Amino acid sequence: MKVSIITVFPNLYTEFLQTSLIKRAHEQSGVTFDVQAFSSFCQPKEHIDGPIAGHGAGMVIRPEVVERAVIAQEKVHGPAYKIFLTPQGKKFDQRMALQVAQVLQEKKHIAFFAGRYEGIDQRAHDAYADLELSIGDFVLMGGDLPVMIIIEALARYIPGVVGRGESVEKDSFSGPFVDFPTYTAPRSWQDREIPEILLSGNHAAMETWRHEYAVKKSVMNHFGWVRSHCKTKEETKQVAQAIPAHYCALMHSDVIVQQTLVGTSSVTSIDVHDIARSSRTYGIKNYFVVTPLIDQQKIVSKILQFWDESGVAYNRNRADAVSKVELKDSLANVVAVIEAQEGKKPVIVGTSAKKVEGCIPISYNDQALVWAQGRPVLFIFGTAQGLSSELIKQCDYLLGPLEGFSDFNHLSVRSAAAIIFDRWLGKIEL
Numbered sequence: 001m002k003v004s005i006i007t008v009f010p011n012l013y014t015e016f017l018q019t020s021l022i023k024r025a026h027e028q029s030g031v032t033f034d035v036q037a038f039s040s041f042c043q044p045k046e047h048i049d050g051p052i053a054g055h056g057a058g059m060v061i062r063p064e065v066v067e068r069a070v071i072a073q074e075k076v077h078g079p080a081y082k083i084f085l086t087p088q089g090k091k092f093d094q095r096m097a098l099q100v101a102q103v104l105q106e107k108k109h110i111a112f113f114a115g116r117y118e119g120i121d122q123r124a125h126d127a128y129a130d131l132e133l134s135i136g137d138f139v140l141m142g143g144d145l146p147v148m149i150i151i152e153a154l155a156r157y158i159p160g161v162v163g164r165g166e167s168v169e170k171d172s173f174s175g176p177f178v179d180f181p182t183y184t185a186p187r188s189w190q191d192r193e194i195p196e197i198l199l200s201g202n203h204a205a206m207e208t209w210r211h212e213y214a215v216k217k218s219v220m221n222h223f224g225w226v227r228s229h230c231k232t233k234e235e236t237k238q239v240a241q242a243i244p245a246h247y248c249a250l251m252h253s254d255v256i257v258q259q260t261l262v263g264t265s266s267v268t269s270i271d272v273h274d275i276a277r278s279s280r281t282y283g284i285k286n287y288f289v290v291t292p293l294i295d296q297q298k299i300v301s302k303i304l305q306f307w308d309e310s311g312v313a314y315n316r317n318r319a320d321a322v323s324k325v326e327l328k329d330s331l332a333n334v335v336a337v338i339e340a341q342e343g344k345k346p347v348i349v350g351t352s353a354k355k356v357e358g359c360i361p362i363s364y365n366d367q368a369l370v371w372a373q374g375r376p377v378l379f380i381f382g383t384a385q386g387l388s389s390e391l392i393k394q395c396d397y398l399l400g401p402l403e404g405f406s407d408f409n410h411l412s413v414r415s416a417a418a419i420i421f422d423r424w425l426g427k428i429e430l
């Protein structure tokens with residue numbers, strides 16, 4: 001297996017390729033590295049770069065230089081799978097590492113092109129790049145650190161490089177979860193102990209402990225990865241157990257009616273029904289419909305009674321969803337029920353169709369912030385023109401408006417609830 005690296009600064013690689021597992025990749029697995037300077041494909045006094053075309057400052061690596069590099073490296077090592085490093089490329093992650101490692105084993109020659117300055121002429125990308133890779137949403141001075149990062153990740157998949165195959169297969173991101181925590185002697189250090197279970201000799205118990213820890217840590221710190229890599233029923237169940245209990249409440253009281261007036265709104269059967277189905281889909285434990293008005297309560301009770309008595313015969317799944325709906329007369333009573341059920345007051349997360357002030361704004365990537373409190377979570381949704389400022393003040397956090405790329409923003413509350421559940425708790429298909 002050959003790895004060509006074409007760079008402005010070949011010296012950067014001297015130490016790197018002589019070090020640890022990369023050296024072992026070379027010695028034990030026959031991976032040969034060929035580091036070449038772009039300048040070695042230039043005539044004397046010819047520049048590797050030229051000024052950027054059009055207005056704007058900066059220099060760009062010339063396409064003819066890249067062309068000569070491709071021809072020369074392929075002549076020596078055979079046809080190459082060519083990877084150009086650029087912040088505009090696909091994001092490199094563990095899944096991509098495995099794919100590129102497989103390419104290396106099949107094609108036998110990978111060539112990395114590390115840009116500098118303003119990058120490499122786009123026409124050279126278009127003509128030669130089999131893959132454009134970025135290591136993250138930030139801009140470095142050059143593509144050499146990205147090349148080294150990618151080589152380190154690939155090398156772990158080359159047989160014989162990492163001691164036991166097992167340690168790669170069980171590493172973080174080889175599945176939906178990160179690795180378990182590791183310890184070594186001494187048993188006690190700075191009054192911190194190695195967890196007793198790891199010294200117990202009970203392998204099954206140890207495995208369970210490690211796995212549970214890994215699932216929890218993944219859910220807290222890498223929910224984006226977990227939600228896009230969790231495939232099996234068992235994994236899904238484990239993740240569900242690691243996420244704190246979620247509840248939601250649809251407020252028909254303390255909502256804005258007519259611009260600034262605060263008042264009540266009427267219930268609608270479709271909101272009871274549809275938010276129940278969304279709640280059930282995303283694992284919301286109970287959905288509370290909140291109205292202090294007796295006649296409105298009667299309507300909700302009637303709907304719930306229908307589903308309770310005849311719903312199963314009519315549609316078992318819908319009856320199942322509606323069975324999680326509870327009627328309450330105030331938010332305080334919702335909180336009291338959750339506290340009684342969970343032993344802790346919920347973290348209240350408000351939702352709003354407009355940008356409003358009154359509590360801490362959070363985004364749809366802030367699950368860890370909310371979940372780290374070790375309390376159940378209660379989403380509250382407003383009807384009419386949204387939650388009153390008094391209700392917003394009772395929230396711990398506020399999720400901002402859902403927006404598309406249009407000038408229209410008038411979702412029904414049941415649509416908003418479904419989208420919010422999906423953004424906060426849903427799996428993602430990559």
Ligand SMILES: C[S@@+](CC[C@H](N)C(=O)[O-])C[C@H]1O[C@@H](n2cnc3c(N)ncnc32)[C@H](O)[C@@H]1O
Binds near residue numbers: 115119120133140141
């Ligand atoms: C200063 S950057 C050029 C940035 C370019 N003007 C842009 O904004 O997309 C110079 C070179 O560094 C490398 N580079 C910088 N950031 C990178 C990243 N996040 N991932 C991969 N390569 C990167 C690329 O090879 C790039 O051609």
